[in-house]
Amino acid sequence: MLDDSGLKMIELAGMGYCCSQIMVLMTLDEIGRENPDLVRSAAGLCNGLGDCSGTCGVYTGAALSLGMYSGKGAEMEEADERLALMLESLRDWFTEATSHFGGTRCGDILDGLCGQPDPARCGGLISSAYAQIRQILVDNGFDPSEGRNEL
Structure with missing residues (x-):
């Protein structure tokens, strides 16, 4: 049985959003914000950078x-020093999570069927990655429900 997050992911996929966009939309929803420009930008990561030759959009969206x-999001702001460690944790987790597919590229995960996301594979990865980024945030002292303060 799916939880609320799983149902939301299915709803977003049904609306035509790709994996990277779903990761961004789920995060924006978690922190109570909207950012259509960011969601549109995440479309550039869909389908492994468009032709399935690049890294899976679940991973890039999670990053x-x-x-x-x-x-860093503004001139007077600095990136948090924990970002590099969090990205390393995400990379290590994602590499392990996709090892049975033969790699982290979209084409590896989809067995070369570019443009045709597999609901079980992709949906499972989205759900697991969303839970993983929440855990990485908590492990590093962040509250997933509170985004970075806007300047």
């Missing part, structure tokens, strides 16, 4: 999500 909490 964007971590950056929302700890990256």
